[in-house]
Amino acid sequence: xxxxxxxxxxMAVMLLTWSSLAPARAQDSAKDDKPTFYHLVPGTYVxxxxxxxxxxxxxxxxxxxYAAGGDVFRVSPPGPVQYPAFSGVVVPFPPSLDKFAEAxxxxxxxxxxxxxxxxxxxPSQLRDGTxxxxxEVGFVRNGAPGNWLGLGTKKGDVLxxxxxxxxxxxxxxxxxxxxxxxxxxxxxxxxxKVPPDVQEFLDKHGNDIVSHDLAxxxxxxxxxxxxxxxxxxxxxxxxxxxxxxxxxxxxTITDFVPVGDRAYLAGFVKTNLGTFPISETSIIxxxxxxxxxxxxxxxxx
Numbered sequence: 601x602x603x604x605x606x607x608x609x610x611m612a613v614m615l616l617t618w619s620s621l622a623p624a625r626a627q628d629s630a631k632d633d634k635p636t637f638y639h640l641v642p643g644t645y646v647x648x649x650x651x652x653x654x655x656x657x658x659x660x661x662x663x664x665x666y667a668a669g670g671d672v673f674r675v676s677p678p679g680p681v682q683y684p685a686f687s688g689v690v691v692p693f694p695p696s697l698d699k700f701a702e703a704x705x706x707x708x709x710x711x712x713x714x715x716x717x718x719x720x721x722x723p724s725q726l727r728d729g730t731x732x733x734x735x736e737v738g739f740v741r742n743g744a745p746g747n748w749l750g751l752g753t754k755k756g757d758v759l760x761x762x763x764x765x766x767x768x769x770x771x772x773x774x775x776x777x778x779x780x781x782x783x784x785x786x787x788x789x790x791x792x793k794v795p796p797d798v799q800e801f802l803d804k805h806g807n808d809i810v811s812h813d814l815a816x817x818x819x820x821x822x823x824x825x826x827x828x829x830x831x832x833x834x835x836x837x838x839x840x841x842x843x844x845x846x847x848x849x850x851x852t853i854t855d856f857v858p859v860g861d862r863a864y865l866a867g868f869v870k871t872n873l874g875t876f877p878i879s880e881t882s883i884i885x886x887x888x889x890x891x892x893x894x895x896x897x898x899x900x901x
Contacts, residue, residue, distance in 0.1 A: 635653065636857075637651065637855060637864070637866045637881075638857065638864040638866075638881050638882065638895070640662075640897075642658040642659075643655055643656055643657060643658035643660070644656075645673045645675070645688070646785075647672060647673075647688070647690065647877070648854075648855065648865075648866025648867070648877060648878070648881070649789060649854050649855075649866045649867050649868045649877045649878065650690070650755045650758065650760060650784065650789055650877075651784065651785040651788035651789055651854075651855075651866075652760060652782060652783060652784050652785065653781075653782075653783050653785060654673075654686075654688065654762055654778065654779075654781045654782050654783075655778070655781040656675050656686050656778050656781075657677070659677070659678060660675040660676060660677055660678070660686070661675060661676065661677075661678050661899075661900045662674065662675055662828065662897075662899040662900060663675060663676055663682055663685065663899060663900055664828070664829055664899055665828060671687045671688065671689060672687075672688050672689060672690050672877070673687060673688050674686070674687040674688075675687070678900075683765065683766050683767055684764055684765065684766035684775055685764065685765050685766075686762070686763075686764050686775070686778045686779075687762070687763060687765075688760070688761060688762045688763070689759070689760075689761040689762075689763075690758060690759070690760055690761075690876075690877050691758070691759055691761075691874070691876075692757055692758060692759070692873065692874020692875055692876070693754065693757060693758065693759030694757050694874075697723075697731065697732070697733040697752060697753070697754060698723075698733065700721075700733040700735055700750070700752045700759075700761075701718050701721040701733075701735045701737075704735055704737060704748075704750060705718065705737065708737060708739050708748070711741075712741065713739040713740065713741045713746075714739065714740045714741070715738070715739060715740045716737060716738075716739045717737065717738045717739070718735065718736070718737055719736040719737060719738050719747070720734070720735065720736045721733070721734075721735050721736075722734055724751065726753060726780070726782055726783065726784070727780070727783060728783065728784070730753055730784065731753065731754075732751050732752060732753040733751070733752045733753075734749070734750070734751050735749075735750050735752070736748065736749045736750075736771065737749075737750075744767050744768075745767065745768070746765060746766065746767045747765070747766055747767075747769070747770055747771050748763055748764070748765045748771075749763060749764050749765075749771040749775065749776060749779060750762070750763035750779070751763070751779040751780065751782060753782070755789075756875070757874065757875060758874075758875050760782070762778070762779045762782050763779060764776070764778055764779060788854065788855065789854050790854060791852050791853065791854060791867075792853055792854060792855060792856055793853075794853050794856050794865070795858075797890065798856075798863065798865075798883070798890060801820070801883070801889070801890035802851055802853075804816075804820065805817065805820045805892075806849045806850075806851055806869070808820070809843065809846050809849060810846060810847065810848060810849055812843050812844055812846070814836070814839055814840060814843060817839055817843065818832070818835070818836050818839070820890075820891060820892055821835060821836075821891055821892045822884055822886055822891035822892060822893050824884075824893070824896075825880075825891070825892055825893060825894050826893075826894045826895070826896050826897065826898070827879070827880045827881070827894030827895050827896075827897075828894075828895060828897055828898075828899050829897075829898050829899045830894070845872075845873060846871060846872070846873070847871075847872040848870075848871055848872045849869055849870070849871045850869065850870045850871075851867060851868070851869045851870075851878065852867050852868055852869075852870075853865055853866070853867040853878070854866055854867045854868070855867070861884055861885045862882050862883065862884045862885075862893065863882065863883050863890075864881055864882050865878065865881075865882075865883065866878060866881075880892050880893070880894045880895070881893075881894065881895040882894065882895065882896070
């Protein structure tokens with residue numbers, strides 16, 4: 601069972617970061633303050649699929665996503681020190697929630713942490729009553745003691761996890777409140793139709809991934825692609841490492857917002873490795889062809 605858990609979490613976490621299957625993010629140029637999956641509002645993160653929302657202090661800033669951690673968002677107070685940090689993960693997770701702690705501990709050990717200890721592991725629930733599991737882990741990294749508090753819940757075989765991490769003491773109630781701000785937005789995960797040319801673009805992209813044709817896969821990315829600091833060259837390196845594992849793919853769009861020569865979309869992809877969120881928020885039409893464009897945002901280094 602332990603091997604199954606590790607395979608479903610660690611491999612899925614890594615592939616989530618390599619592919620164009622990371623969650624949809626926000627976009628700065630939106631004109632109103634209504635939080636949506638593509639519009640960044642200070643103190644609010646809205647995930648494209650599954651549609652959930654979390655809150656954090658408005659002065660906190662976006663940070664680079666950790667490839668080894670499978671982050672879908674990561675924020676922390678402004679300044680050179682990136683802790684405490686608040687982040688989230690969406691990955692395939694077939695086991696039941698009571699196996700959450702068993703999946704978390706090996707990830708810390710793989711990251712080079714020492715003295716990894718489960719401090720607490722107990723059933724919990726979201727504010728709407730959705731079942732969840734709360735796990736707190738203590739560890740030592742580079743000689744510094746740290747604490748991690750995670751809240752996991754599931755949508756089918758997909759794990760939605762939010763967590764806070766800090767050094768120098770146990771997780772306080774102010775940080776605990778961040779993970780319990782998790783709230784699902786009902787009615788936002790149903791399939792929607794997209795224009796025929798967009799569907800053709802998505803189908804071609806998926807077919808080229810499954811055929812393992814890296815050159816064709818990258819032809820679907822704009823040279824101006826930028827997604828939370830990640831540029832086209834970095835995406836190509838990620839795909840080169842992981843594309844061979846992709847054997848099947850079937851995508852579903854759950855939100856689509858056209859804006860001129862761009863469009864924002866959210867949804868998910870079912871693959872042989874599990875179900876992943878669709879990534880990169882936006883596409884753009886260049887010379888009559890749709891290309892992945894990303895959210896066009898740098899993040900605080």
